[in-house]
Amino acid sequence: MSTFQRHRLAPWMLMAPQLVIVLVFFFWPAVTALRQSFYVQDAFGLGETFAGLSNFTRVLASRSYHEALLNTALFSVSVAFGAMAIALLLATMADRVLKASRVYRTLLIWPYAVAPAAAGVLWMFMFDPTLGVLTRALSALSIHWDFRLNGHQAMVLVIVAAIWQQMSYNFVFFLAGLQGIPASLMEAAAIDGAGPWRRFWTITFPLLSPTSFFLLVMNTIYAFFDTFGTIDTTTGGGPGGATRTLVYKLYQDGIIGLDLGGSAAQSVLLMLMVGLLTLVQFRYVERRVQYH
């Protein structure tokens, strides 16, 4: 007790650099955004009028916001689930490989090193309705591919591109998690007659649950925020707004449209949504996690 009382200042001083960064780069912009969301302002900041909640009501009443909300839900769930499922499958397979495992690992981690915008361009070119290599392959299967006009195809494309990017990150964590599972447990189960499928579901999967939970949170945040570059270079939110997620809409309204009040309101709403989502994840999903 006496130690704590004597060193009241020390912990604060040790935390100060971090706190300053959080204040300057998170709280200050967040408070500014909150303030701006209650004002209508011209782009140059020459004049502003208090607008009450009208920015929020305008955003919430607009159909394009509802569409963006639905798009975001579909997109995030698909990306988070897809990126984790594929990564888990690949990690399990890579875990078993003994020869050349380093090569496989390196190859699987590679996509993460590609910048989202570059990845978007890559996918855009592969699936370009005229020039794309894969477009030709699809048309050989008599699938008419045109993501510039077909909203569903555009959505599939950005989901696949986003999954491909995030998969590697998940793979690293899953592989580390798998390698932390004691071999003796698996051997004991095998001796008891459990097949590979059963061993996976009753031993591996529960033991991976802390990793999976961490990745679920990270992937949700990724799908919400970090996929901007991918969407921007692949489809630009189109066609007809079919791939416009909340973050993309915020960018279009704020940066291109210079509607500062409206985009501030959107960012406040987005902040609330992600906060709520994280809370739900920690309250309900984390209960099922077994830490060992």
Place this chain on the structure above:
Amino acid sequence: MVKGFKGIVGMAAISSLALSATPALAATEVIWWHAMEGSLGEKVNEIAEGFNQSQSDYVVKPVYKGTYSENLTSTIAAFRAGQAPAITQVYEVGTATMMNARGAIYPVYELMADTGQPFDPTAYLPAITGYYSTTDGHMLSLPFNSSTPVVYYNRDLFKKAGLDPDAPPTTWEAVAEAGKTIVDSGAASCGFTTTWPSWIQLENFAARQDIPFASEQNGFGGTTARLTFNQSDAVVAHVQDLINWQKSGVFSYGGRQDQASPRFFSGDCAMLMASSASYASVRDNTEGFEFGVAPLPWDPKVIDQPKNSIIGGASLWVLKGQSDDVYKGVAQFFGYLSSAKVQADWHQFTGYLPITDKAYALTREQRFYEENPGTEIALKQMTSTEPSDNSRGLRLGNMPQIRDVIEEELERALNGDKSAQQALDDAADRGNALLEQFERSVR
């Protein structure tokens, strides 16, 4: 409006040039932010360098700031922070935003008068300056790179389909017929495609047929303007035509901005509707075949003589908050930039329109149009008629977003989700909400 990797190269070139520009000691710096990438950016540096060499009082420093919208955002952020450049390049759809920021801009006609720089507004082409002038003719920004849409067509494919490559279609009906012949004969899988769908297929369609795109003289009369294109039968019919042609292969949608161009380059589409400033890019990408240039089609059922098409591109705005010396430098630089020699060179190199009569005359004198067939068509199309209230251009707030809305609804109509009328009504409704919002923000 060329996007991509060239930007990085352009940026590197600019910074190295800016460093090598070794100013005289007492020279006043004039900072010029722009969005010209690659070879265009290098040309911008060349122009600045030419001015810097011509006198020793001022040094113009061009800085590449990314795309048009990135440059506008940066300019605004810089202005709010009190760090604005003296000159910034703003795309045509940002004009209303700049115009209504009265406390932030220094109108060009005032600048020229205040600094005593010789300035004759009638020397400029009215079809271009009209876009950047108040209704009583005062020039607010200096036109720099203005373009207008034209049709590029594949002469080889025309021959293959049995069409006369020397007589390209000039009316919409003829475009449809030619497209059908091309598809039916198997010469190509698509008749025509378009870049910048809202700009070319709606904004310019309305201008050429003398149809109001919005009320209040397309926004020139004030910020109470609202969109009216959905009330025109001709516009609705044109979008309906596009939908039908999309089904039959006469037309193929290729995306917003410049994304449709590769369909023309690869020979999939026989005609491409694109900016006159795409000339160099079309020339460089069509080595496998001969191409021709034709005017933007019009509809004789709607109008007897087509009006001028409207411009795209950007103009140069001067921002407040600089010293008098800087403004003198800006005025002198604008004088240099408007000179026939500089303008003619810029026009010939880029495919952008010359902004003055003298630059046009000089280009003709140099026999440039004879040696580069098709390069004069854009200019003829622009100067063929006196601009009307419907063909002077658009001065609408939130225009970048309105364009997005129009293109979205157009895509929904083309993929079969909506009828032409429904899509245009929805575009007008959503666009009008944006206009109301703009009106509120500048009040």
